[in-house]
Amino acid sequence: MSLQHGHGFDLEARLRERERNGLRRDLSPLDAVAGRADVAADPGCAPPEFDEECVVFGANNYLGLAGDERVAAAAAAAAEDVGTGAGASRLVVGDTVAHRSLERRLAAEKGAERALAFSSGYAANVGTIAALDPDVIFSDELNHASIVDGVRFSGADVVVYDHCDVDSLADAMARRADAASDGESWLVVTDSVFSMDGDVAPLSAICDVADEHGAWTMVDEAHATGVYDGGVVGERDLTERVDVQLGTLSKALGAQGGFVAGSEPLVEHLLNAARSFVFSTGLAPPAAAAAERALDLAPERRDDLWANVARVRDGLEAMGYDVWGDTHVLPVVVGDRDAAVALDERLREAGILAPAIRPPTVPEGTSRLRLAPQATHTDAEIDRCLAAIEEAGEEVGVL
Template identity: 60%
Template sequence: MVDRGFELETRLRQREANDLKRALSPVDRVAERGYFAEPSGGNLPVLESEEALVFASNNYLGLTDDQRVQDAARQAAATVGTGAGASRLVTGDTLVHHDLERLLAETKRTERALTFSSGYAANVGTITALEPDVIFSDELNHASIIDASRLSDAEVVIYDHCDAGDLRAKLTARSERASESAPSAEAGSPAADESWLIVTDSVFSMDGTVAPLEAICSAAERFGAWVMVDEAHATGLYADGGGIVQSESLENRVHVQMGTLSKALASQGGYVAGSNELIELLVNDARSFVFSTGLTPPAAATASEALHVSRHSDAREKLWENVAHLRDGLEALGLDILGDSQILPVIIGDRRDALDLAAGLREREIVAPAIRPPTVPEGTSRIRIVPTAAHDEADIVTCLEAFQTVGNEVGLL
């Protein structure tokens, strides 16, 4: 009989042979330190006896175990419920959701905001609901942007990473094509009935680079395109708890601001902020919103309180102090550090060297996994180091000492 199934074992063996097989390694809590378990497959995990320092989390402000944030989650669960119970358009819409969306809109300096069950759902729902004819996308954009662009059926034009000049060139070339196909359109402009969307992360999670948003907005305005910015790794960390858009005062030039609640805001979910008309469209046409159960009330309350803490405490200041200390120390060791943000990619190059360095760090109770292809390009394997506001000076010193010791042992220093 013909077997039309899937060769799963073969595919897994191939991943293992290429050093690409990943496994789950549970931890007892989400914080700046914790007890980890070895990968156990489907068996019950067993926690190790030594506590490890975590320098790989997106819990940038260290708020996952903040008492104020946890109390907000508990109160929401007790008074509203543990889950929304249905789509927001059915019975899953609560005052907790609206309070969070009001605060997000205030922070992002927009008319309204809307929350989704995940950042992935926010990107997919928004881009497909907009139905752009052409999407101009940074080559290193997040997978959710890539997948959303595919699902939208738009023509996708990739421009070089953080290169506004290349974006302008791609816009110009596409405009010339549009003008040729629509002679009645104004010279140098896209066809009148064609919609263009420029999409970029603001902070890129694997490189730590920051998009040149002002230059991107200028290019967009030259050609009448809309701009969508994914602030997943920036929300809560910049001006008044906002992102790069707020730090550069570009709210009136960026049409769609997207972000997550699952990183600096210590919760789960995603959001989109923009005009009243944009949010009304998403409420009606974003399938990942319409056909998903609403964000849980405890998640919404958690994000609200975390955003309040971000705006009205010294958490952001502590984070940036730790970032500066760690970057200076790593560079003093002679390591190559990319980026301009809280994400500090230590470029190693060779895949095997990066894995050996990560393993050596782990033996010294520093959790900082290796990032290798296909997540990053060949020859750029790295250790992605991320401090949090909850790390103290001794933690940073311990991390740097481990890098120095292991770097010498594996021949990288």
């Protein structure tokens, strides 16, 4: 029996279902990626019209380096000197001086013997976890989707422990130890800064539990790279205890790509066994050069970032909003998904981009605005954002 064309793929029905559940999303192109931008005049997208320049409070460009002229100049110079693209897998003919220079700088930043740049943070996670090929993986329940997918691809037995709960991890490892086979390889994997809750994993205690069972520890520093000196791992002096450090170049560093840092044998293994590295065109040289320059500039922006974060948090809490976490990511939790979407829409009308985050990205009943102040936001822009959020909250009925 032959299948009819399109059998089983009613995509319009799937889209209608998303619409009914308040889960359908659309693209809203901007003409810039810095802390402020105009909505692009794309008639196919029909974006809202703003009377003035909009202010972006939902990007991961925490240090404002995506719009820094010095970072752009480094990218432009690399494009002219090396080329706009690597042209091939780095194991073929795509390995350039820009890659090697960035990797030396990343290794120094992370206190590691060596680093390896991937085309994205997602590729770094899925490729690394699968290439390590552990027998058992212990994974925080709120780990990023790229970690979750890497765990799936690995084929390992998976144990999910309660979010940032070391007792839950310890209990899970103890139970598994009772039935473990000789020589099993165990991997504990966690984000350091969680991108939706804005909290930090208890890394020292996690390392303690992992050490008790001879497990490796892998930490994804995507939202910590650049914001903290050496990431959370470096700031907490855990470099010697964390076996695998990951990060991204596309958030606080304002470029594109991902990386892994660790021992020489780790990196040698990954460049031979991580399929997302072996079978992917190398990171674009301009992105590599931009990230390296951003690493040099990051320290000068950190104080401004934390001052802006404190100002926004204090303002939101004074209004009565429930603000989670204790980092530069500020989840403003309102609970109901419709209320979160309504807040998002009213803020857009006021020229503030602060996206609503809904299930399945976050658990049911915890829909929120995800605010991410940047080091380059001015006092006037922060005042404008806070005033708009207060007015929107009163209109929607969450204040």
